[in-house]
Amino acid sequence: MPLVFSTGPADLAVELELKTGSLTGLYGPSGSGKTTLLRILAGLTTPTDGFIRHQDQLWLDTTHQVVLPVQQRPVGMVFQDAALFPNMTVRENVQFATGKRRDGLVDELLELVNLGALANRKPDSLSGGQRQRVALIRALARRPQVLLLDEPFSALDEETREQLLTELIRLHRQFGTTTILVSHQREELSRVADRLIKVENGRIRERETGESLNTALVPVRFTGTIVRIEDQRAIVRLPEGGVMQIQLPLAASWKPGSSVTVVVSEPADQ
Amino acid sequence: MHLWMDLDWQPIWLTLRLALVTTTLLLLIGIPIASWLAYTRFRGKSILEAIISLPLVLPPSVLGFYFLLTFSPAHAVGQWLAMYLDVHLLFTFQGLVVASLFYSLPFMVHPIQAGLENLSPSLREAAYTLGKSRSETLWRVLLPNIKPALLTGIVLSFAHTIGEFGLVLMIGGNLPGQTRVASIAIYDEVELLRYDTAHAYALLLLAISFGILLAVYSINKRWVTF
Amino acid sequence: MRSWLVVVLFFLGSHLQAQKLRIAVAANAQFVVEKLQAEFERQTRIELEPIVNSSGKLTAQIQQGAPFDVFLSADMTYPNALYQSGQATTKPAVYAYGVLVLWASKDLDVSKGLALLTSDQVRKIAVANPKTAPYGAAATEVLTRQQLLGKLQPKIVYGESIAQVNQYLVSGAVDAGFTAKSVVLEPSLQGKGNWAPVKGAAPIPQGVVLLKGASANARRFYDFLFSPPARAIFQQYGYQLPSTSSTR
Numbered sequence: 001m002p003l004v005f006s007t008g009p010a011d012l013a014v015e016l017e018l019k020t021g022s023l024t025g026l027y028g029p030s031g032s033g034k035t036t037l038l039r040i041l042a043g044l045t046t047p048t049d050g051f052i053r054h055q056d057q058l059w060l061d062t063t064h065q066v067v068l069p070v071q072q073r074p075v076g077m078v079f080q081d082a083a084l085f086p087n088m089t090v091r092e093n094v095q096f097a098t099g100k101r102r103d104g105l106v107d108e109l110l111e112l113v114n115l116g117a118l119a120n121r122k123p124d125s126l127s128g129g130q131r132q133r134v135a136l137i138r139a140l141a142r143r144p145q146v147l148l149l150d151e152p153f154s155a156l157d158e159e160t161r162e163q164l165l166t167e168l169i170r171l172h173r174q175f176g177t178t179t180i181l182v183s184h185q186r187e188e189l190s191r192v193a194d195r196l197i198k199v200e201n202g203r204i205r206e207r208e209t210g211e212s213l214n215t216a217l218v219p220v221r222f223t224g225t226i227v228r229i230e231d232q233r234a235i236v237r238l239p240e241g242g243v244m245q246i247q248l249p250l251a252a253s254w255k256p257g258s259s260v261t262v263v264v265s266e267p268a269d270q
Numbered sequence: 271m272h273l274w275m276d277l278d279w280q281p282i283w284l285t286l287r288l289a290l291v292t293t294t295l296l297l298l299i300g301i302p303i304a305s306w307l308a309y310t311r312f313r314g315k316s317i318l319e320a321i322i323s324l325p326l327v328l329p330p331s332v333l334g335f336y337f338l339l340t341f342s343p344a345h346a347v348g349q350w351l352a353m354y355l356d357v358h359l360l361f362t363f364q365g366l367v368v369a370s371l372f373y374s375l376p377f378m379v380h381p382i383q384a385g386l387e388n389l390s391p392s393l394r395e396a397a398y399t400l401g402k403s404r405s406e407t408l409w410r411v412l413l414p415n416i417k418p419a420l421l422t423g424i425v426l427s428f429a430h431t432i433g434e435f436g437l438v439l440m441i442g443g444n445l446p447g448q449t450r451v452a453s454i455a456i457y458d459e460v461e462l463l464r465y466d467t468a469h470a471y472a473l474l475l476l477a478i479s480f481g482i483l484l485a486v487y488s489i490n491k492r493w494v495t496f
Numbered sequence: 497m498r499s500w501l502v503v504v505l506f507f508l509g510s511h512l513q514a515q516k517l518r519i520a521v522a523a524n525a526q527f528v529v530e531k532l533q534a535e536f537e538r539q540t541r542i543e544l545e546p547i548v549n550s551s552g553k554l555t556a557q558i559q560q561g562a563p564f565d566v567f568l569s570a571d572m573t574y575p576n577a578l579y580q581s582g583q584a585t586t587k588p589a590v591y592a593y594g595v596l597v598l599w600a601s602k603d604l605d606v607s608k609g610l611a612l613l614t615s616d617q618v619r620k621i622a623v624a625n626p627k628t629a630p631y632g633a634a635a636t637e638v639l640t641r642q643q644l645l646g647k648l649q650p651k652i653v654y655g656e657s658i659a660q661v662n663q664y665l666v667s668g669a670v671d672a673g674f675t676a677k678s679v680v681l682e683p684s685l686q687g688k689g690n691w692a693p694v695k696g697a698a699p700i701p702q703g704v705v706l707l708k709g710a711s712a713n714a715r716r717f718y719d720f721l722f723s724p725p726a727r728a729i730f731q732q733y734g735y736q737l738p739s740t741s742s743t744r
Contacts, residue, residue: 044395070398083396087414096410097400135396142401343619344601344668360669361620361653443653443664444625461553461628 018195020055023172023179025189028199034182037199038148041180042077043070054145076139076177078149082131084123090134091119097141109137112174113167129160133167140175147172147179154184165192277470280447281455286478288363288451289431292370293378296427297420299371300378305408307379308386309394323376330373334440337369341441361443366451369441370431377426385419386412421490425483432479516543517717518563522551522570523624523658524594524631524676525702528733529568535729536720542713550657552628558583558707565714568704568721570594570658570676571630575703584705591721592735593699595677596634599665599691604672606692610639613648613672622664622673625654630700632658635674638697665689677734699736 018024026034039045041052043059046067052060059068084093094106110116113133123131132152139147149168153161169192172179183189189196307319325333341348341359351357359365389412397407413420435453442449444458452475459468521529526548533544547554547564555574558564559581567584568591569575575588600606604617613621624632632654639645653670655661662679664670666688680691706718720726727737 042395042399044398070395071401071403075399077396077399079392079396081390081392083390083392085393085397085411085415087411096397096402139399338663338667338669342668348668439656441669443620443622443655445653458625458627461550461556463556463559 018178018180020178021176022194023169023181023192025186025193025196026180026182026199027184027186027189027196030184034199035150038077038150038180038182041146042075042148043068043073074142074145076142076144076147078132078135078139078147078152080151080154082123082128082135082152084126084131084134084138086123089120089122090115090126093123093134094138094141097138105141109141110134112171113137127160128156129164132156132164136164136167136171140171140177143175144177147177149179149181151182151184153188161188168192273466273470277467278446278455281450281452281471282474282478284363284447284450285432285452285475288366288370288434289428291367292374292431293424293428295367295371296374296378297424300375300382300423300427301408301413303375304379304382305386305412308383322379325373326376330434330436331440333369333373334437337365337372337437337441341365360441361445361449363448365441366434366438366449369437370434373434373437374427374430377430378423381419381422381426382416385416385422389415418490421486425486428482429479432475516545517565517711517713519544519546519717520554520558520562520564520567520707521546521548522554522568522702523548523629523662524570524678525568526659526679527682528678528729528735531729531732532721532726535725536717539720539725540713540716542716544717548657548659550624550629550659552625553657563709564707565710566704566706566717568702569630570700570702571633572701572703573630575705578705578707583708585708585710586706586718588703588705589722590701590738591704592702592730592737594631594702595699595734595736596631596638596694596697597675597677597680597691598672598694599675599680599689600672601665601668601689604690606690609692609695610642610644613644613651618671619651620653620664620670620672621648621651622655622661622670623652624658624661624674625656629655629657631674631676632661634697634700635694638694641696681732681734701738702735 026037028034036045040047040050040060046060047062049062050060051062052058054074057068058066059073060066084090085096088096090110091106094109095101098105098109107116107119110119113136115130115133115137118126118130123134126134135152153164156164165188168179168181172192181189181193186196186198303322307315338360339345341351343349343352343358343360348359351359357364359368393411393415394407397411398404402410433453434451435457438449438451438454439457442451442454444450444454450458452471456468456471456475459465459471519529526546529546529548533546537543549557551569551571551574554562554564554567554569555578558567558578567575567578569588572588572590575584578584579586579588598606598610598612600612600618604612604615606612612618623635626632626636636645639648653664655664655673658675658679661673661675662685665673665675666685674694675691677691677693679685704718704721706714722740731737
């Protein structure tokens with residue numbers, strides 16, 4: 001699944017390609033833009049400039065005003081707080097995704113994560129780990145093409161995190177969904193991911209698991225408004241939320257409040 | 271006992287009818303407005319919010335005065351309504367309903383808007399990622415999770431409408447069975463120095479209002495806790 | 497010591513200001529009172545503060561202790577009630593006779609009299625609440641006598657006082673209404689509609705009383721009402737005058 005963040009007609013297009021069925025880990029410090037990337041993929045946020053193509057389906061092409069709404073993208077998403085609907089039972093939460101059916105699909109799904117016994121409980125009576133298991137299975141219920149996980153285990157204790165990671169791997173193998181997992185902990189990602197990508201200051205630095213540092217720096221373009229300038233750094237706010245820091249080039253005449261499009265690129269080898 | 275037997279209950283029924291009709295309509299109108307305000311950002315949003323909140327600070331007689339002028343059959347709007355839709359908004363029950371909708375709108379919109387804004391945004395987003403439209407998400411996910419806010423909106427609107435006076439005084443015309451609501455009736459009886467009757471109406475209103483509030487808050491306990 | 501001084505001064509000060517006379521005025525006389533006020537203040541330098549409402553409401557307020565000095569009612573019943581209960585210190589005297597008129601919007605023909613009201617062109621008729629406003633009572637009384645009340649009832653809307661009836665008329669909310677001649681003669685309301693005295697309605701004696709606890713200057717205003725300059729003003733506003741020999 002080629003994922004391209006375009007830098008415009010005059011610039012080089014960047015390809016970030018994800019193999020179908022792969023599990024990619026995105027990590028980086030807070031504010032680096034990894035959540036924003038996920039949200040852009042999901043369609044919850046629309047960047048000023050962007051291009052996303054999934055197999056033959058165009059999800060986003062700002063130059064042609066193509067924006068596929070989130071509801072129509074075959075994605076599933078797991079949020080940090082699980083986002084289970086408090087007014088529905090566990091079963092109803094999953095059923096919300098699958099729709100009313102008589103074929104017992106919902107029960108099957110619940111069994112997959114060993115939550116059959118809790119089917120009639122409400123989310124607030126579940127533990128954090130149990131909630132995320134429901135969230136996982138709910139996100140997978142419609143067999144999405146892409147599964148996005150936004151720091152799903154950060155709020156959980158060590159032991160539960162381990163368990164859930166194992167569950168995730170298991171489900172990933174079983175469903176074969178292309179998965180992107182965001183976390184701020186690289187170590188945990190390296191356990192599960194086929195590939196690791198570091199996002200830092202809005203830049204993507206790619207790194208293969210198990211290989212030595214391969215600094216193939218990839219240019220990325222973001223457009224936002226400068227909030228303030230500190231030392232040699234500009235703090236830029238992206239239009240749909242999220243902040244990132246940009247290293248000022250020398251002799252820049254940027255001022256707070258001005259809109260800026262940043263294309264950051266560095267040589268491929270150092 | 272004579273007093274209660276002879277008491278004309280019409281103003282009480284009329285008041286309850288007005289409050290019920292108004293509150294129901296406000297629920298239908300207020301939910302879309304509140305949801306729009308909670309989730310949309312656009313230029314001039316604060317102007318709209320200020321307009322909706324006006325009845326909170328405007329004296330009811332001001333509202334009534336402008337209503338009187340606007341819907342008078344001698345002026346443009348009132349004339350048009352009368353001619354093309356045979357709708358008369360002065361001195362009629364329908365007129366009171368329409369006026370009450372304006373008068374009590376912020377009491378329905380504000381609690382619901384606040385309730386929606388206080389929901390975790392991930393709930394809404396999760397529903398979208400599950401392929402649900404905005405309206406399905408609103409009705410199946412968001413509103414069921416702000417029941418206290420909905421209840422507050424309902425109770426406030428209902429109570430506010432029961433207490434309407436200045437507005438009705440301006441555009442009601444004091445017509446029994448149509449616009450002579452309990453607050454007006456009490457006022458009349460006091461003016462006529464018929465304090466017994468005034469007491470009777472006032473006590474009745476008090477008891478009914480209290481009863482409704484009590485019922486609503488008890489239901490709230492059972493209905494709201496999931 | 498100082499705080500005492502302040503307190504005393506405060507009370508002295510407010511007493512000095514209490515010289516404004518509070519006149520309770522029935523709505524029919526709201527315009528004529530403005531002229532009377534101008535003349536009285538010119539003559540005596542005593543300031544007036546008129547409060548306009550329907551006779552019934554004012555009576556109720558006075559009975560509950562509202563601090564008025566003089567009460568100009570639209571009839572005799574309310575002042576009599578106050579005299580009976582001791583809130584009035586003088587026996588009600590007629591200061592003028594009011595005339596009930598039918599007022600209708602410009603394109604209607606008031607010369608037809610009450611019969612006009614039955615026409616389809618008249619959708620709404622404003623009447624002051626007969627329970628608290630004497631002109632409203634007079635209107636319903638004459639309609640009943642002419643056997644028109646039943647037929648016209650669906651068209652009738654009630655105003656809290658003549659003042660609200662006037663409001664409904666001026667804003668065009670109603671097509672016709674019963675009000676006082678003293679209102680339709682007010683210069684600022686000229687040309688707003690047509691009017692004619694209601695045949696069959698006797699002139700309404702308007703009573704005035706001095707109220708309990710009235711200030712010393714109140715008596716001067718009371719006497720002024722029967723003086724030639726005041727009578728001339730009443731006449732200007734269409735009131736019929738009591739004979740000068742009527743007691744006060």
